[in-house]
Amino acid sequence: MASLPPPSFVIETERFLLRPMVRSDASAALETWIEDAIAAEMLNTRPRKWSMEEQIEYFAKYETKQTNCLLGLFPRGQKEPIGLFIVKLQPEESIMLVTHLLGDTQWRGRGASREASIGIFEYFFNKLDYKKAKANVQPSNRSMMWLLFNGGWRLEARLNKHLCLKSSGVRADILVFGIMSDEWRASKDSAKTVSKRRAIPRADSDGSRARNLDGNADGGHPPGISRSS
Template identity: 30%
Template sequence: MVKSLLKRLLPLPRVVIETERFTLRAVRRDWLGARSLHWSEDTDFVEGLGWPPGPYKPRQWRRRFNRPDNRKIFHFAIFPRGTETLIGAHGVNFTEPGIASLYVGIGDHAWWGKGVVQEVRAALLDFIFDQAGGHRAFGMVHASNTASIYNYQRLGFRHEGTLRRHRTLARTGEQVDLLAFGMLKEEWQARRRGVKSAAIAGIR
């Protein structure tokens, strides 16, 4: 118990990732839970994550997030570059050695449909495969979440399987399929090389 308490009090390794438009900063779940509590009132946001509907008390909401160690479990707060305005969060959880489970939620509706997920997830895939020792990344999404499905497909994730009528939507009671999307390290590296080659060809 004492070791567990001391571990919680120790500072986490600092992990910051920059993209063209955004800064991703790995944060503690207490920080994320407190600053994202208002998202718990957004039924679209909560349902997109596959979480039970609210209302949530602050402690209940905070405990929806795993406790990060910034080695195997990360919660990346998403900020527009040069600001401290939290617009979303992207999680990376190494459920097994080398295998990263992904989740993402954009809490600020003003940024919906503006390519946030594709930009930050591409940077996180570089991090997972080039720095964190990952060889596979995957995510699960319910079949009615068309935006998430689009984002996985746009980045080249493969649809690896369907769990039929595996999730019940809280608002409607509808039973929907749960889809699995995956990406291997070599697939991502090949995709990145292809993107760079296309860019070079375009310049010529």
């Protein structure tokens, strides 16, 4: 059986810190995160400005439930996060379901999701002894599928009309991906196609979305991974 994390902890990577979000992390910088229709759909909410009050309410929900971790992704030396990971834990089965949203569009296509996910999986697989990670992905989110397949994840199920989308009320399919801890360790260093840039991100001068080294548009969808189903 895997362990639950303590109420407060920090995961460190080369460029980022990840830690549980608290109410005081609510910030004007996050207000645009779910204005993007696809990002909102990933979190199964309607696109809108994410008000400070809503952020506080959202962060507070995670403070009391130890099996649901809401982790902010903070560049070192920066007060505002650039993204979120939601990690829902089933310690009795040693399974975790990971949801991710890279809210700050300037960081898309810069390897932030991959670097942060390595930190997360090292923590939950190696320190807390989780055996399997799962992610639910919408079939239209090709950039995330590409990242997962490159990272050694396997497609395990296609759930037919499984989600009821709040934005439209229609039912949508969801793909379930999974990776075992030993598979992740074996594939961790083999995902060579994902770029990792050291430079601080900035908006491209022509306004186009960031692209990785393979030329795949990485900003078409925010690489938000999964959603609760």
